[in-house]
Amino acid sequence: MPTNGGPTDSGQATYLEAIGLALDNEMDRDPDVFIIGEDVGQFGGAFKVTKGFLDKYGPRRVVDTPIAETGFTGLAAGAALVGLRPVVEFQFADFISCAFDPIINVMARHHWRTGDPMPVTMRAPFGARLRAGPTHSQSVESYFAHVPGLKIVMPATPEDAAGLLISSIRDNNPVLYLENKYLYRRLRASAPLTLEPIPLGLAKVVREGSQVSLITYSACVSQALEIAEELDKDGISVEVVDVRTLVPLDVETIAASVRKTSRAVVLHEAALRLGYGAEIASVIQEECFWHLDQPVTRIGAKNTPTPTSPPLEDAVVPQPAQIAQTLRKVATA
Amino acid sequence: MAATRSRRKANALTGRDHALMRRIFETMVLTRAVEDRMVAMYKGGDLLGSLYTGHWHEAISVGAAAALRPDDYLAPIHRDLGAHLWRGLPPWQVMASFMGKATSPTGGRDGTLHYGRLDLGIYNLPSHIPANFPVAIGMAFAAQYRGQDRVALAFCGDGSTSRADWHESLNIAGVLKLPCIFVIENNQFAYSTPLRLQTATGDFASKASAYGMPGTRVDGTDVLAMHDVVSDAVALARAGEGPSLVEGVTMRMHGHAEHDSADYVPREMLEEWAKKDPVQLFENVLLEAGLVDEDAVKQIREDARQQAIAARRKALADPMPDPSTVEAGVYAD
Numbered sequence: 001m002p003t004n005g006g007p008t009d010s011g012q013a014t015y016l017e018a019i020g021l022a023l024d025n026e027m028d029r030d031p032d033v034f035i036i037g038e039d040v041g042q043f044g045g046a047f048k049v050t051k052g053f054l055d056k057y058g059p060r061r062v063v064d065t066p067i068a069e070t071g072f073t074g075l076a077a078g079a080a081l082v083g084l085r086p087v088v089e090f091q092f093a094d095f096i097s098c099a100f101d102p103i104i105n106v107m108a109r110h111h112w113r114t115g116d117p118m119p120v121t122m123r124a125p126f127g128a129r130l131r132a133g134p135t136h137s138q139s140v141e142s143y144f145a146h147v148p149g150l151k152i153v154m155p156a157t158p159e160d161a162a163g164l165l166i167s168s169i170r171d172n173n174p175v176l177y178l179e180n181k182y183l184y185r186r187l188r189a190s191a192p193l194t195l196e197p198i199p200l201g202l203a204k205v206v207r208e209g210s211q212v213s214l215i216t217y218s219a220c221v222s223q224a225l226e227i228a229e230e231l232d233k234d235g236i237s238v239e240v241v242d243v244r245t246l247v248p249l250d251v252e253t254i255a256a257s258v259r260k261t262s263r264a265v266v267l268h269e270a271a272l273r274l275g276y277g278a279e280i281a282s283v284i285q286e287e288c289f290w291h292l293d294q295p296v297t298r299i300g301a302k303n304t305p306t307p308t309s310p311p312l313e314d315a316v317v318p319q320p321a322q323i324a325q326t327l328r329k330v331a332t333a
Numbered sequence: 334m335a336a337t338r339s340r341r342k343a344n345a346l347t348g349r350d351h352a353l354m355r356r357i358f359e360t361m362v363l364t365r366a367v368e369d370r371m372v373a374m375y376k377g378g379d380l381l382g383s384l385y386t387g388h389w390h391e392a393i394s395v396g397a398a399a400a401l402r403p404d405d406y407l408a409p410i411h412r413d414l415g416a417h418l419w420r421g422l423p424p425w426q427v428m429a430s431f432m433g434k435a436t437s438p439t440g441g442r443d444g445t446l447h448y449g450r451l452d453l454g455i456y457n458l459p460s461h462i463p464a465n466f467p468v469a470i471g472m473a474f475a476a477q478y479r480g481q482d483r484v485a486l487a488f489c490g491d492g493s494t495s496r497a498d499w500h501e502s503l504n505i506a507g508v509l510k511l512p513c514i515f516v517i518e519n520n521q522f523a524y525s526t527p528l529r530l531q532t533a534t535g536d537f538a539s540k541a542s543a544y545g546m547p548g549t550r551v552d553g554t555d556v557l558a559m560h561d562v563v564s565d566a567v568a569l570a571r572a573g574e575g576p577s578l579v580e581g582v583t584m585r586m587h588g589h590a591e592h593d594s595a596d597y598v599p600r601e602m603l604e605e606w607a608k609k610d611p612v613q614l615f616e617n618v619l620l621e622a623g624l625v626d627e628d629a630v631k632q633i634r635e636d637a638r639q640q641a642i643a644a645r646r647k648a649l650a651d652p653m654p655d656p657s658t659v660e661a662g663v664y665a666d
Binding site: 034060061063065066068070071072073074075076077078079080081082083084086101102105106109110111112113114115116117118119148149151172173 | 406408438439442443447451456457459460461464466467468469470471472473474475476478485497498501502504505508509662663664665666
């Protein structure tokens, strides 16, 4: 067990604690891993993911920076090029736009251009439902999914948050690790975390069902499971597939589920238009067209910015009733 | 405006390593010969896109690169062929890059000025200059992290100083006391934009004070002055005293690239600067000091010309890349 300020596993780690435990695990085992970002050290991070890390690892490995996303993201790229394994923390995923250039033009294409590895993990808390408004609630995955050379990881549970972060840090590519801040203190593990790496690129069937496949990721997974339980009472059997990593995408697991159920709904909290669901829906029709009994249906946020006020935000972000109604319709049509 | 440091006229070579002086001169001559050859190649249709040259930047790029150890990191731009040649990049490989050949440092995946090789300690930058600045501070960070006394040196032009990544890099380097040297090649124009539209300060060295680092303005056509000032900055960085900014003042004697006739540059300016050819100036110094004689100079220039001719022959004969390989290596293993 880590001492001297490092995190400890209570046996029921929250999603947030799981991220901290995985980070601590990797910093413990690999002296080349360091954390860099705004307020990550003495303050322990805006959401306290790195609380205690400064005491345990010191300012050399827990690096507080000026407010300079382009600067410290590019710094991470340079450090990675010469062998370190930086973990960059963005305070909010919304601020990652300030670092587009180092992510897209420096990191993402570097290996393809030169053959040099670029092992940078970028952690960014994203997502809606916290009444945080248009510039603190964004889902940014689609901006980056279009760019060759990046991996995109979006865990839905504390267990996956830990295992996928460990794999992200050990990966030799730039990895965008998007943690859903709505889940931070809402989900708990049911047992001590194993802290074993979970390979990137493996989706997971998290609930077996027979009538419709609900393909989703991140915070929508636990929401989907609750809705599936409700629909089960009405005799509607929903299979829930957690995509887990958008890039690489596990086409096989998604396609196998849809071939089995013949119906597919794709769900995310990002805006619908050109959301990642468009890619998944396309892949499904390419792979499963002759198995489909219904058109593939997408559910996502309205094509507006995310509002602050609760009735407005709830009108934009997909709600359980809407999701249930769509599933019911697709499953029984 | 900071005073411009220049070399004292008398006894210019007293106390200097004569072998080093000769190597600096040979590299400057080779840089000029390769670029002159490539201008002819551009006009003759050998090259794919445009050609970016560094005429009148040879004293800056070679003088600065020669102040480093071979294990220090370099992040040069498109005016710094001299720095690459100093590190041992063969001229034919530069030409191969401008031709999209399989033998270019990126195998034809990137082209033109993107020929940096990490095995020579050189970062291969994207086109978004100064995107190399954050990367350079990352390399410097890695040296500091590991307790090594390596330094990193990044070049940029006057136009780059207006960008956010320039400011963020200098600010972070100042705060973290990173062993990094920032060399500004003030060549009077950023594409067509003159200095007066780039900055209200009139110089760049004075900006260093905003980042808590020393800034020195140097005659960028005087290779000994450049070498001396950068050597001082390197010594500071190696001693853990943090970063420095060096402004080398010179003139862009060609267009932004060879397609650009640069009609916006006043003729008088070019005529005035034509008297300050850095290669010729250093040749005069060496002749005056008796380090070389006229015959030796002729031989050095002819050797460089022959190298450039042979380089063209090899680059022309080299194969184009195999299109079936284009999807390999988007991700590192």
